Amino acid sequence: xxxxxxxxxxxxxxxxxxxxxxxxxxxxxxxxxxxxxxxxxxxxxxxxxxxxxxxxxxxxxxxxxxxxxxxxxxxxxxxxxxxxxxxxxxxxxxxxxxxxxxxxxxxxxxxxxxxxxxxxxxxxxxxxxxxxxxxxxxxxxxxxxxxxxxxxxxxxxxxxxxxxxxxxxxxxxxxxxxxxxxxxxxxxxxxxxxxxxxxxxxxxxxxxxxxxxxxxxxxxxxxxxxxxxxxxxxxxxxxxxxxxxxxxxxxxxxxxxxxxxxx
Numbered sequence: 001x002x003x004x005x006x007x008x009x010x011x012x013x014x015x016x017x018x019x020x021x022x023x024x025x026x027x028x029x030x031x032x033x034x035x036x037x038x039x040x041x042x043x044x045x046x047x048x049x050x051x052x053x054x055x056x057x058x059x060x061x062x063x064x065x066x067x068x069x070x071x072x073x074x075x076x077x078x079x080x081x082x083x084x085x086x087x088x089x090x091x092x093x094x095x096x097x098x099x100x101x102x103x104x105x106x107x108x109x110x111x112x113x114x115x116x117x118x119x120x121x122x123x124x125x126x127x128x129x130x131x132x133x134x135x136x137x138x139x140x141x142x143x144x145x146x147x148x149x150x151x152x153x154x155x156x157x158x159x160x161x162x163x164x165x166x167x168x169x170x171x172x173x174x175x176x177x178x179x180x181x182x183x184x185x186x187x188x189x190x191x192x193x194x195x196x197x198x199x200x201x202x203x204x205x206x207x208x209x210x211x212x213x214x215x216x217x218x219x220x221x222x223x224x225x226x227x228x229x230x231x232x233x234x235x236x237x238x239x240x241x242x243x244x245x246x247x248x249x250x251x252x253x254x255x256x257x258x259x260x261x262x263x
Contacts, residue, residue: 007088007184007251010173011146012158064094065195072096078116078140081180086195087188089245090122098137103160113157115172116140135170137161143176183252190255191243194236203229203237204246211247211263220257 061070062079064086071094073079078096085091098118105111117138139158146154158174165172206226211217217225223234238261241247247261 008173010179011141011143011176012162012172012174015146015174064192074116075140077142077177077180080185081117081138081140081175083188083192084180084182084185085117085119087184087191087243088121089248091119092122093120094118101161101164103164105156111160113161115161135168137165137170137172139172139174140180141174141176143178146174146176183254187253187255191239194240194243197236197240199240200233200237203233204241207234207237207241208246208263211261216260216262218258218260222261223257 057075058079059072059074060079061072062082063070064082071082073082073096082094082096085094095118097114097116100112100114102110102112115137117140119136119138121134121136123132123134139161141154158172162172203226206229207222210222210225214221219235219238222238223231226234238247239255242249242255242261247263249259249261253259
């Protein structure tokens, strides 16, 4: 089982940690240090997003709840990230292309950068620095793009975005397919349609009471206990309550009859 705090470890955090460890573990000569400095200075910071016409660059609108506006996306990976966020505990809002950041590059030229999403969420009690509301700017990128020839340009953008976000008391993260396309995404995708179903209030109340009394119960135990309702009614309502975060389960567990549920 993955801990909640580990779910938010992104590509940029891992990259910065690995880079710092490499620098601490190596002895740079003067020539190598000068070359690295010149390389950093020469990295041009480009403007706002450029969408290339590939099979990964698709546009559309994602509806994640009856009472929330549609979320625009410009790639299948952005769409999958938005779906992932609908299933993640503590996420309150998802806003696409929320801000355009203006800054001066190393040559004094004004540049702009528009991150993909703004996420507002509630930090888990195990997370640092402390639990509470947390706002984060998010960029979505494939690892092949991050590790390609444009990496210096992207890292320049990310540096300015991180500084800008920290100035506002936010954070900045970069997520790739490795953090997004997981078993957690598959469960969020499966639960998404249940967010649009009307609640069956008597069944919902009975499920809520049973789970509160037992602290933890499997779907099978719930359906067996609530014999006043059909198995289909109970099963459907449990999934709706999971989809709308009225009930919870382990992040990477399968949606089967033996899934353990808690409130």
